[in-house]
Amino acid sequence: MVDDAPDFTLRQLSYLVTAADEGTIAAAAARLHVSPSAVSDAITALERVLGGRLTVRRRAHGLTLTGAGSRVVAQARPLLAASRELSLSLRSAGDELVGPITIGCYPTLAPTVLPPLLHDFGEAHPRVDLQTLEATHDQLEGRIETGEVDVAFVYDTLIPGHPRREKLFELPAHVLVAGxxxxxxxxxxxxxxxxxxxxxxxxxxxxxxxxxxxxxxxxLAPRVRHRTTSYEAVRTLVGRGLGYGILVQRPVNPASYEGYPVAMKEITPAVPPVGIDVIWSATQQPPARVRALVEFARSIRWPAPETA
Known part of the structure; x- marks a missing residue:
């Protein structure tokens, strides 16, 4: 009988992929909670087994992959994902969903999107560990492809990479003025x-x-008085009468963070709506719990435009 077992281990592949993601041996070791020498030795052993150099390691410049290393990392990711899913499936009971889901979400969408997911989906599937990452589109770049983020909720104007996507709802921008x-x-x-x-x-x-x-x-060219990366700061400054805002998301609360009343007014002539999409990997088959989350997101009755 021919022994088809490989001479390398999943642990060695995991250490290589983590080092590639982190960019240094030290950062990979910290993430894996092992010593830097353990990571370095695992990569060296993997290179010896595979018969080629996978990384270039320089103390002052971190770690970079060779061409062969890039190919190994690309092929290792689905293997590692499959091994994790196998382990989780053995711990599940029947059709029960088990395991982590990392949800990426654009910060201004978080108050609208995350509550029903974390509460309602979380209650329906208590053994699914829902983790969130609030990030802008540029910060999400590459994280769907690497599997660091399983599913993300973003505006359709800037979608990082080429993931699978589906529109959930759309809203036109409105003018926000003091009450x-x-x-x-x-x-x-x-x-x-x-x-x-x-x-x-x-x-x-x-x-x-x-x-x-x-x-x-x-x-037209607007006269910008203040700039802020905070959605609530815009509402607060508008509530105090310091200017007006142009926003898309529509909170139910008709007041600012400080309690000053604000009013959302539709723009006329109507402006094109902004779509909100759910995205997930186009290169890796998502596990059942991720597919269930996407289906749940499709089923939600998301907000519709209303004039305040």
Whole structure:
């Protein structure tokens, strides 16, 4: 009988992949909770078994993969994922979903998207460990492909990489004004009505680019008074009367963080809506618990536009 067992171990592959992701032996060791020498020795042993150099290790410059190393890492990822799923399946009872899901989410979407997932899906599947990562599109780049993030909820204007995707809902941007602003009594607001006023700009891509593009499409240039990466800071500054905002998400609370009333007004003529998508890997078959989360997200009755 021919022995088909490989001469390398899953642990060696795991150490190599982690070192490639972290960029240094020391960082990989810290993530794996082992000594740097254990990581280095495992990679050296793997190189000896496979008969080629997989990494270039320089003390001052970290670790980089050779061409062969890149191919080994790419092939190791699905093997490691399959081994983890095998281990989890042996600990599950029947069709019960078990294991971790890392959910990536754009920060301004988090208050809308995460609560029903963490609460409702979490209650339905108590042995699924839901972990969250709030990150902008550039920070999500590559993390779906590597498996660091299983599923993410993002705006459709900037999708990192080429994942599978499905639109969940869409909302047009609205103008946000203070509750005592005369425009708060209007049925809708034209961008021409606010362009000479002070804009409190949500300065986080793609929100800032989207806001400026709405004005540019009408040949207008807004006067930006303050920039902030915080959605709630925009609402708070608007509530205090320091300017107006252009936002997409629509909280039910008609007041700012400090309690000052604000009003959401539809833009006229209507502007194109912004889509919110769920994305997941196009190269790896997602486990059952990730597929279940995507199906659950599809089933939710997401918010629809309403005029405050």
């Amino acid at each position: 005592d602003d005369p425009l708060a009594r209007e049925p809708a607001v034209r961008l021409e009505d606010v362009v000479e006023r002070d804009l409190i700009l949500l300065d986080a891509p793609p929100s800032s680019e989207h806001t400026l593009s709405l004005f540019a499409a009408r040949g």
